[in-house]
Amino acid sequence: MPNPSKIPATSHQKIVNVAVAVIHYQAQYLLGFRDAAQHQGNRHEFVGGKIDANETAKQALIREVAEETGIDIHDNTVVKLGRLHHDYGDKQVSLQVYNIELTALQYEQHRHLRYGLEGQALKWVNKSALLAGEYHLPAANKTILEWLRLPTQIAITYPLAHFSDRPNPAAEWLTYHEEKVAPHAWLYIRVKESGVDNCAKQLMTLRPDIQVILPFDHHMQSVQADYQIVAHQVVVHQLSQAALMTWFNNGEHISVGEQTLFNDRPLIVSCHDAASIYAANKLSSARLQQQLPPVIGIFLSPLLATQTHPDTAPLGWSDWSTLAQLADMPVIGLGGLSPAMIERVAQYGGISVAGIRQFI
Numbered sequence: 041m042p043n044p045s046k047i048p049a050t051s052h053q054k055i056v057n058v059a060v061a062v063i064h065y066q067a068q069y070l071l072g073f074r075d076a077a078q079h080q081g082n083r084h085e086f087v088g089g090k091i092d093a094n095e096t097a098k099q100a101l102i103r104e105v106a107e108e109t110g111i112d113i114h115d116n117t118v119v120k121l122g123r124l125h126h127d128y129g130d131k132q133v134s135l136q137v138y139n140i141e142l143t144a145l146q147y148e149q150h151r152h153l154r155y156g157l158e159g160q161a162l163k164w165v166n167k168s169a170l171l172a173g174e175y176h177l178p179a180a181n182k183t184i185l186e187w188l189r190l191p192t193q194i195a196i197t198y199p200l201a202h203f204s205d206r207p208n209p210a211a212e213w214l215t216y217h218e219e220k221v222a223p224h225a226w227l228y229i230r231v232k233e234s235g236v237d238n239c240a241k242q243l244m245t246l247r248p249d250i251q252v253i254l255p256f257d258h259h260m261q262s263v264q265a266d267y268q269i270v271a272h273q274v275v276v277h278q279l280s281q282a283a284l285m286t287w288f289n290n291g292e293h294i295s296v297g298e299q300t301l302f303n304d305r306p307l308i309v310s311c312h313d314a315a316s317i318y319a320a321n322k323l324s325s326a327r328l329q330q331q332l333p334p335v336i337g338i339f340l341s342p343l344l345a346t347q348t349h350p351d352t353a354p355l356g357w358s359d360w361s362t363l364a365q366l367a368d369m370p371v372i373g374l375g376g377l378s379p380a381m382i383e384r385v386a387q388y389g390g391i392s393v394a395g396i397r398q399f400i
């Protein structure tokens with residue numbers, strides 16, 4: 041459903057609703073090529089097309105993929121990546137973007153595709169080349185590529201209290217994470233806890249391969265200078281639900297309380313209910329309009345009961361899935377999950393899983 045908040049008030053153009061299929065098998069992604077005569081012609085694109093008046097986005101997606109490529113995705117897990125509005129000047133589009141992982145058999149059957157059923161060129165490309173910008177895509181796709189950077193699993197650091205029975209909990213925290221975090225992992229470091237701040241910097245220095253998510257308000261003023269050596273490792277800032285709602289309730293000003301929202305990195309927002317997802321959608325839309333790095337995901341939690349928050353009632357699969365559908369950006373499952381649960385999370389509408397235990 042197009043989000044009315046994304047539609048500029050001055051616009052009188054009709055908005056074209058489009059279903060977009062990000063089809064891949066592991067790291068091989070399928071791209072089409074738009075004919076020179078088409079809108080945004082002479083560019084690569086994901087397979088897709090207009091949603092007819094009498095069909096849902098998913099129905100349009102299945103139909104377009106079959107018409108353009110002959111691939112039947114009826115039985116595949118189709119996961120919403122996000123929705124976005126883009127004004128090309130001559131045309132306004134609302135893209136509903138879905139991720140579809142093919143089976144090994146489907147890929148085998150279609151990996152030699154060079155032309156689609158409508159005569160358009162098709163190509164399988166490597167994800168790293170796609171994300172590196174080697175293919176010229178329509179401008180709206182910039183955000184889709186940012187969404188695709190999200191890994192399927194994100195590790196979160198243990199609280200210091202986990203090591204409280206040791207003589208030097210901070211040193212134990214550092215050694216444990218230095219040794220156990222997987223190579224090149226995305227790691228959300230919960231630096232807000234006192235004592236972790238200094239360890240975080242040391243960890244990033246010792247493990248230059250890890251891609252770090254830091255709370256947005258931590259990268260600030262006095263501490264910012266300290267982080268300069270490792271700043272390139274910070275790939276995303278995280279915004280708590282409380283900070284998000286402060287931004288929203290203060291008329292969507294650029295600051296959250298005393299602090300200015302950092303605009304140099306994409307955001308992941310923490311959400312626990314429908315109201316915060318609505319605010320996250322507003323933030324996402326505002327950042328797109330201001331051409332700022334996008335909101336690339338939400339941590340939607342707690343899906344299941346967790347040891348870290350024993351007093352918080354979990355959402356459970358059904359409510360979690362209903363909330364996930366409201367989000368205009370990829371949803372990350374959090375709370376009582378293991379990396380192996382990614383397939384179930386995908387069936388319920390999530391793109392990625394995050395957690396502490398079993399992730400490190």
Ligand SMILES: Nc1nc2c([nH]c(=O)n2[C@@H]2O[C@H](COP(=O)(O)OP(=O)(O)OP(=O)(O)O)[C@@H](O)[C@H]2O)c(=O)[nH]1
Pocket residue numbers: 056058060078079080084085086087088089090126131133135178179180181
């Ligand atoms: N299929 C597809 N369309 C995209 C992508 N990104 C993007 O901005 N679009 C826009 O979404 C619209 C898709 O419409 P379409 O493919 O059904 O129609 P069209 O304009 O090519 O041709 P038509 O009007 O003759 O049917 C186009 O305006 C296109 O520029 C993408 O990755 N895949």
